[in-house]
Amino acid sequence: MxxxxxxxxxxxxxxxxxxxxxxxxxxxxxxxxxxxxxxxxxxxxxxxxxxxxxxxxxxxxxxxxxxxxxxxxxxxxxxxxxxxxxxxxxxxxxxxxxxxxxxxxxxxxGELLAGIAYAHVRAFPRVPVRATAERDGWRFDGTVPWYTGWGLNDVILLAGVTDSDEIVFAFADAREQPGLRASEPMRLAALTAARTVSLDLDGLWLSEESVVLRTPQEKFALVDLPRSTNTSPAVFGVAYAALRVLEDTGEAQTAQGLRGRLDEVRRLAYELADHPVPHERVAERLALKTQSYDLLRAATTAAVVAGGGRAMDVRHPAQRLAREGMFLLVQGQTSVVRRAHLDALAGI
CATH class of the missing domain: 1.10.540.10 (Acyl-CoA dehydrogenase/oxidase, N-terminal domain)
Structure with missing residues (x-):
């Protein structure tokens, strides 16, 4: 059992x-x-x-x-x-x-809900947010390009890079305050509902007691590698949802064929995510990630095709899932992931 x-x-x-x-x-x-x-x-x-x-x-x-x-x-x-x-x-x-x-x-x-404002440190050696030691704390200056959950989150995990290439992670209240200003919510092709803004930092000061981690950029990049190269569970969640929509249109045979392939890639991706050395076998992780993207695209496309003209209604689940799938292709994307995905699409 x-x-x-x-x-x-x-x-x-x-x-x-x-x-x-x-x-x-x-x-x-x-x-x-x-x-x-x-x-x-x-x-x-x-x-x-x-x-x-x-x-x-x-x-x-x-x-x-x-x-x-x-x-x-x-x-x-x-x-x-x-x-x-x-x-x-x-x-x-x-x-x-x-x-x-x-x-x-x-x-x-769950008393507090946290959001994150650190993906920009993956752009190194470009430094969108600079952290500078100041008055027994840290000053943050620059622009956080993406911050999701504005108006819903209570605290922000913010990161900036120092002149010595150290990354400082610290918590701030998720509200406008001296040195922190949010843009208007972004209008996106998908997930506009998630309330994503950019954050303008102009001398935001956070005390030393707000710091949760200080780490060299090279060490962070190594630790961060599996986060970007492993397949997000959301990819499988949206793909399986698309297969359920496909089944609801009477295309059970098509859905069954895609489901078997999706099950296998999911099994392999999750096994690799549990590998005891997270930063090893990167090529395999990337290969499974691109395969999962292929199946996500196939599942959402099949749902749209089966839905016909009705799927062009923005309220139709197939259309929404196709847009969400497009979003997941770039969510958490790094240059390494982008290169691997583009090479796979080109058959390189």
Whole structure:
């Protein structure tokens, strides 16, 4: 007999079925409502990877992946807002600095929701945000190109690069304040509902007590490698959702053929994500990532084709999933991932 799913997987599925999926088309055309975020907070899902001693579930990575896959397939916009939260939680769990005791418990319980503003450090040696030691703390200057969840998040995990190529990660309140100003929400081809803005930093000062990590850029790049080269569970979540739409149109045979291939790539990608040395076997990770993109594109395209002219209605799930799939092609993209994907598309 198959083992019973982890309680948080069951919780995620219940939330997806009862709230997220039924409202996904409306949310896509409007914005992620605070009520969706509140439901995620109450569910305990924000603490899936947090230590038990801080109120989290301490669940294995396999459970966290399954939860993210379910949420993304139900409402990708809501998934994208809440998925930002888990990196700060994991970073705090590994930290020995004072901010751990101040924030890890509230983040693990869902009392606070965190967003992230650090993807720009992957652009190194270009430095969009500079961090400078100042007055027993740190001054941040520059522009964060993308920040998701503005108006929904409570705290921001912000990163900047020093003159000595050290990356400073620190927490700030997710609100306008001296030195921090948000743009108007961006109008995007997909996931506009996730409330993404850019942040203008002009002398934002954060105390030393807000710092969660200081690390050389080279060390960060090594640790960050598996984050960008592993396949996001959201890719599988949206692809499986597209196959369900395909089945609903009577194209069960087409869906079955794609599902078998998707199941196999998912199995291999998740096995590799659990490899004991995260920065090894990069070529294999990238190959599986590009294969998963191919299957995502095939699944969403098949759903659109089966839907015919009706799929051009922005409220049709096939059209929404196709746009969400397009978004996932570039979400968290690095130059290494871009090169591997383009080479694969060109048959190189």
């Amino acid at each position: 198959a083992a019973a799913p982890h309680p948080l997987v069951s919780t995620a599925q219940s939330l997806a079925d009862s709230l997220l999926a039924p409202n996904a088309s409306r949310v896509d055309q409007e914005e992620v409502p605070a009520s969706h975020v509140e439901a995620v907070r109450r569910s305990g899902l924000l603490g899936v990877s947090a230590p038990r001693e801080y109120g989290g579930a301490g669940a294995p990575d396999s459970v966290a992946r399954e939860v993210q896959q379910i949420l993304a397939g139900a409402c990708c916009s809501t998934w994208f807002v809440q998925t930002q939260h888990h990196t700060p939680v994991r970073l705090l769990a590994k930290s020995e600095l004072p901010v751990r005791e101040r924030l890890l418990g509230p983040l693990a319980s």
